Amino acid sequence: MTARAIWKGHLKVAELVCPVSMYAAASTSERISFHVLNRKTGNRVHRQFVDEETGKPIDQNDLAKGYETSDGNFVILDEEEIAEAIPESDKMLAMETFIKCGDVDTLYLDRPYYLVPSEPAGEKAFNVIRDGMNASGVVGLARSVLFRRVRTVMIRGHDSGLVANMLNFDYEIRPAKEVFDGISKIKIEAEMLDLAKHIIKTKTGKFDPSKFDDRYEDALNELVKAKLEGRKIKKPKIEREEKVINLMDALRKSADAGKKNSPTRSSGVSGRRAEMMLLALVMRSVGRL
Numbered sequence: 080m081t082a083r084a085i086w087k088g089h090l091k092v093a094e095l096v097c098p099v100s101m102y103a104a105a106s107t108s109e110r111i112s113f114h115v116l117n118r119k120t121g122n123r124v125h126r127q128f129v130d131e132e133t134g135k136p137i138d139q140n141d142l143a144k145g146y147e148t149s150d151g152n153f154v155i156l157d158e159e160e161i162a163e164a165i166p167e168s169d170k171m172l173a174m175e176t177f178i179k180c181g182d183v184d185t186l187y188l189d190r191p192y193y194l195v196p197s198e199p200a201g202e203k204a205f206n207v208i209r210d211g212m213n214a215s216g217v218v219g220l221a222r223s224v225l226f227r228r229v230r231t232v233m234i235r236g237h238d239s240g241l242v243a244n245m246l247n248f249d250y251e252i253r254p255a256k257e258v259f260d261g262i263s264k265i266k267i268e269a270e271m272l273d274l275a276k277h278i279i280k281t282k283t284g285k286f287d288p289s290k291f292d293d294r295y296e297d298a299l300n301e302l303v304k305a306k307l308e309g310r311k312i313k314k315p316k317i318e319r320e321e322k323v324i325n326l327m328d329a330l331r332k333s334a335d336a337g338k339k340n341s342p343t344r345s346s347g348v349s350g351r352r353a354e355m356m357l358l359a360l361v362m363r364s365v366g367r368l
Contacts, residue, residue: 086225087197088170090234090241092208097201099172104191104242111299166224172232172243174219183218183233186252189245194234209236220246 084100114123128137144161145153172194196205212219218235225232231246305312 091173097204098197100197102193172221174221177217187246192243194241
């Protein structure tokens, strides 16, 4: 199915302007979706708004949006009033400033979108903007009315096009201190840190999104398929992790593993041995042994 643009406007850098189209870069449309049914009849059901006090159904035309005040009352707002309060869109993504690629904390990144030239006449200007940012190692920040709200957008080069990330507002990001303050400050032993670094080194690789499968979606697909075929599916077995009782057991198992793996003495530590030893050290440090 051909992708459909969700927004069309202009990308602007100083006096350089080009027409662009925006497309969703991520989609959940291929995920399994369910309908709510009446179990007895198998028919679909629909939701109905009911007055909280009277219990009577409400007609769609009688619905309104309301903001609850501190005293429990509501300020009713009509759609027309809300529309008038929203700044009008000039359909312009004007990049106001450029910053280094790594300067934006990933906490601020919202959903990604693709930006492409919408007209052949704008392709040269589009390429100039993209190549200029790539050569400078920067991303652009723009503000515009998108989806009925004034939004800050981070724009960067990606392959032959541009990617636009909506940014969360500062007030939307919870301060990390609210959550992290409860973490105890513990001095890590050098041996424990070395083991951790070794484990990380043995597991270091390159990012390959195809390796991160959606197990929940796969399980739902298998369940639906089994139901259609009239068969039951087996519940997958959960692999139990081997428990380390104490440091001595971990060292013995590590020594046994070393003897089995190689007749010669090795200067390194196997990934599994390192994991076991690290776990034992952690347990000892928190007083569980």
